[in-house]
Amino acid sequence: MIDSNVIRVIILREVKKFVREKSRLISSIARPVIWLFLVGGGLSRLVPDQGGVSYIQFIYPGIIGMTVLFSSIFSAISIIWDKEFGYMKEILVAPVSRSSIVLGKALSGTIVSMIQVFMILLLSPFLGISLDLFQVAEVLLIAFMLSFCLCNIGILIAVFYDSFESFSVIMNFIVMPMFFLSGAMYPVNKLPAVLSWLARVNPLTYGIDGLKNVIFPLSGGSVSDFPVGTDLVIIVLTSAIFITLSTLLFRTRLK
Amino acid sequence: MSAISVNGLTKKFNGNVAVKEVNFEVKPGTIFGFLGPNGAGKTTTINILCTLMGADAGSASVNGYDCSKEPDDVRRSIGIVFQDPTLDKDLTAYENLLYHAYLYRVPKPVRRRTVEDAIRFIGLYERKDDLIKTYSGGMKRRLEVARALVHQPKVLFLDEPTLGLDPQSRAGLWTYIRRLPETMDMTIFMTTHYMEEAEVCDDICIIDHGSIIAKGAPSELKSMLGGDVVYLIADDNKKALGMIRDLLDIEAEIKGDEIVFPTKKSDTCIPEIIRTLGDSVRSIRLQRPTLNDVFLKITGREIRSEHADSGDQLRENIRAYRRRSDRQ
Numbered sequence: 101m102i103d104s105n106v107i108r109v110i111i112l113r114e115v116k117k118f119v120r121e122k123s124r125l126i127s128s129i130a131r132p133v134i135w136l137f138l139v140g141g142g143l144s145r146l147v148p149d150q151g152g153v154s155y156i157q158f159i160y161p162g163i164i165g166m167t168v169l170f171s172s173i174f175s176a177i178s179i180i181w182d183k184e185f186g187y188m189k190e191i192l193v194a195p196v197s198r199s200s201i202v203l204g205k206a207l208s209g210t211i212v213s214m215i216q217v218f219m220i221l222l223l224s225p226f227l228g229i230s231l232d233l234f235q236v237a238e239v240l241l242i243a244f245m246l247s248f249c250l251c252n253i254g255i256l257i258a259v260f261y262d263s264f265e266s267f268s269v270i271m272n273f274i275v276m277p278m279f280f281l282s283g284a285m286y287p288v289n290k291l292p293a294v295l296s297w298l299a300r301v302n303p304l305t306y307g308i309d310g311l312k313n314v315i316f317p318l319s320g321g322s323v324s325d326f327p328v329g330t331d332l333v334i335i336v337l338t339s340a341i342f343i344t345l346s347t348l349l350f351r352t353r354l355k
Numbered sequence: 356m357s358a359i360s361v362n363g364l365t366k367k368f369n370g371n372v373a374v375k376e377v378n379f380e381v382k383p384g385t386i387f388g389f390l391g392p393n394g395a396g397k398t399t400t401i402n403i404l405c406t407l408m409g410a411d412a413g414s415a416s417v418n419g420y421d422c423s424k425e426p427d428d429v430r431r432s433i434g435i436v437f438q439d440p441t442l443d444k445d446l447t448a449y450e451n452l453l454y455h456a457y458l459y460r461v462p463k464p465v466r467r468r469t470v471e472d473a474i475r476f477i478g479l480y481e482r483k484d485d486l487i488k489t490y491s492g493g494m495k496r497r498l499e500v501a502r503a504l505v506h507q508p509k510v511l512f513l514d515e516p517t518l519g520l521d522p523q524s525r526a527g528l529w530t531y532i533r534r535l536p537e538t539m540d541m542t543i544f545m546t547t548h549y550m551e552e553a554e555v556c557d558d559i560c561i562i563d564h565g566s567i568i569a570k571g572a573p574s575e576l577k578s579m580l581g582g583d584v585v586y587l588i589a590d591d592n593k594k595a596l597g598m599i600r601d602l603l604d605i606e607a608e609i610k611g612d613e614i615v616f617p618t619k620k621s622d623t624c625i626p627e628i629i630r631t632l633g634d635s636v637r638s639i640r641l642q643r644p645t646l647n648d649v650f651l652k653i654t655g656r657e658i659r660s661e662h663a664d665s666g667d668q669l670r671e672n673i674r675a676y677r678r679r680s681d682r683q
């Protein structure tokens with residue numbers, strides 16, 4: 101059952117808090133800029149171009165993916181904060197369906213991610229990447245699906261933890277490995293076998309690969325690892341699996 | 356029909372019994388006090404009543420709806436102020452209450468007005484667009500009460516509504532709360548361990564270690580103690596003692612340097628004693644029994660002992676700390 105009232109409350113609240121909190125807004129723009137120009141710009145000099153794509157351009161889809169990853173997980177694990185500071189009780193004691201709470205959290209995290217992706221898209225001219233309107237729409241669509249998927253993974257994690265201390269555990273053992281094993285910084289097929297296998301079970305890999313496919317349509321597969329159809333099917337399937345899991349767990353663990 | 360009905364309610368946490376076969380009924384339109392020391396099981400009982408927790412045995416119903424089988428109906432008909440704060444500090448007072456109105460489907464035409472009225476009612480209208488971060492503890496508590504009333508619940512749960520407030524704010528909050536049954540046709544279920552606050556209740560249950568140890572109206576409970584206690588010092592206590600015994604035909608005794616005796620008719624016996632003993636009375640004082648004395652009589656200890664065991668003390672400190680850091 102879907103309660104639009106609780107979904108609306110959660111979205112309004114998260115978006116308002118995101119826009120209001122200047123430091124979060126600024127760091128969400130600063131992080132991709134730093135990665136692109138400091139890391140990407142530096143390594144561009146060492147790494148040869150691939151199919152007409154320079155290294156700084158190569159990591160652009162990866163940096164969009166990174167932003168979506170951080171933003172989605174951050175939004176989702178605000179559930180831990182809500183539990184700690186009590187606001188979750190205000191929501192749980194209201195006459196609203198539990199699955200709508202999960203859906204609202206996932207959607208609000210997705211919307212916050214989309215705001216950030218939109219801002220990173222404004223950087224593309226500075227990297228010599230020109231995107232037509234259709235490509236922009238494709239990027240937004242893939243980012244949306246990826247973010248929704250990652251939000252549900254975040255919710256699943258957040259349901260298990262009750263305190264802030266868990267934050268660094270989540271960052272170091274889930275978020276950072278997901279980022280580095282995603283093809284964001286290097287092609288998945290160039291990784292050693294074990295790592296390449298790990299990258300293949302990471303949903304972020306397919307999101308970033310999808311972005312590579314639509315941002316560099318002319319590179320003829322020299323930049324991406326999988327066909328765009330595979331990427332989309334896998335993201336949709338993983339989303340479906342994780343929203344089911346997160347809803348079930350949320351229901352049992354938070355009553 | 357009772358507003359709240361609880362039968363044989365039992366809840367265990369990892370084998371430790373927190374609530375043990377508790378029974379009580381709350382009549383509609385009354386203020387019901389649930390009293391007990393730290394860890395007695397008050398919050399656990401509220402959590403079960405407001406559907407946030409399942410019971411291990413027994414049943415509970417609110418407004419005629421079963422708490423475990425019809426949770427949505429229960430939720431729709433109750434309002435609650437939790438023991439620990441649940442406002443979003445990064446939102447304004449207005450936003451906190453508006454979102455609450457959405458959650459409870461307050462209809463659009465009256466939504467804004469209801470929220471504004473609620474904020475005005477607790478005297479925070481000028482600050483409605485300030486972030487909760489900037490509110491004092493007492494203002495936040497008042498706002499939480501106002502929020503719980505936005506959707507006009509039939510039953511209002513208040514879990515230690517005045518915890519951590521200064522005496523002035525406490526008094527202010529109580530004058531506000533005690534009007535609610537009449538003005539809003541509401542039943543109130545409250546917990547506290549300030550026994551003197553429980554005087555506003557129509558009925559009281561005292562709970563200790565998960566079990567109910569006394570029930571009744573405050574006056575009934577206090578009358579169990581045999582009335583008021585008179586303390587008297589005379590020039591010659593021995594002589595005075597004999598005279599008092601003859602005069603009132605009661606069991607008076609000497610404790611320390613005072614003559615002590617209980618009486619049900621303190622108002623008339625004091626003038627009588629003074630007439631009889633005359634100038635030899637050096638001091639006389641009367642102590643009315645409090646609910647604290649009731650607790651002391653039943654359990655042999657104070658409800659809020661001076662030497663709280665370290666666990667309780669620690670919890671209090673953590674709570675006080677949380678409220679402080681919350682305020683910043």
Ligand SMILES: Nc1ncnc2c1ncn2[C@@H]1O[C@H](COP(=O)(O)OP(=O)(O)OP(=O)(O)O)[C@@H](O)[C@H]1O
Nearest residue numbers: 368373391392393394395396397398399400438548
């Ligand atoms: N989630 C929990 N897990 C384990 N034990 C719990 C839990 N909640 C409560 N308890 C235990 O159950 C008992 C009753 O706790 P409860 O919070 O109901 O007490 P209380 O009467 O509200 O006390 P206080 O006046 O301190 O708020 C305590 O011994 C407490 O340690």
Ligand SMILES: [Mg+2]
Nearest residue numbers: 397398399438
């Ligand atoms: Mg409690």
